[in-house]
Amino acid sequence: MKKIITSGLIAVSLGMTGCASIISGANQTLTFRSVPEEASISITNKAGEKIHTGTTPVTVTLKRGAGYFKAAAYEVRFEKEGYQAKTVHVRGTGNGWYIANVLLGGLVGLLIVDPVTGAMYSLTPSDVNAVLDASPDVVTKTGEPSLTVMPVQDIPAEMMQRAELIASL
Template sequence: MTLKKTAAAICAAGMVSLSGCASIVGDTDQQITINSTPSKADVVISDEHSQEVFQGTTPTTVTLKKADGSYFGGKSYTVELSKEGYDSRAISITSAPNGWYIGGNILFGGLIGWLVVDPLTGAMYTLSPDDIDAGLGESVASHDGGKTLNLVLTEDVPQELRKDMRLLGQL
């Protein structure tokens, strides 16, 4: 092997040892899709420090950080959905180590990737759920027994539930 080829091989080995597998194939951000029934609900997303990171209306797609920038610091979020005349909903988004971090570093990244690079970049995490489809349910009547009657428009009923709908009366 020539000196040039040896230097190239050493350089390549050094690059692999200084990188983490999740950092190579993963991103530090992740897109989250948020839909609601009914649509045009207000969305407020706050992080684990109660800092508001997004405000908008459904349907929407937001890009969220997967890590907080600290060593092994995965992010978590609370998505609050509200619309006047409807019940509000709060959904948690949490981070967990992904398969590239776990399996990839066993095969390729080694201890440097496992303990240094991937924990610092945040690419080792996946946010879950990454697709939110929340029903808000309009509260129109209740009695002392705690039961409520919810009315929704047919177009706001998810397609997979429409087959179970039955006509109860005629106008």
């Protein structure tokens, strides 16, 4: 009976090597959205290599790790004509399933499998939503009029003479 229990524990320990690799995997799928939609997006890794280019909304699968015991880090740039560009950083942080290696005795998973595959990390934020601010020079770029809100005292006198009262409170 003792041999059966020991064999079972060994089998479970060997089976649980690399808990984060088994549960989470080496890659993570992230969704990138922007307001307004259809902004161009470029994703660059920490080595400066472009990993992905496209248009929002888009779903991309990225590697969690960047080498042995190194978390991945990405710079995501959103751009659209008439709007200011925005950059968001996505970084690898500790994955809770990696701790299961310690609890279940998976020494191989703790020191080899999860660190090599990068599964010991989770990318955050997992869903990236960027709100792009309108560029201050929208009128000159598009040639179309736009709405500008400003205090009355900042309006030039010659423009105030042409102003009409629409409604009063």
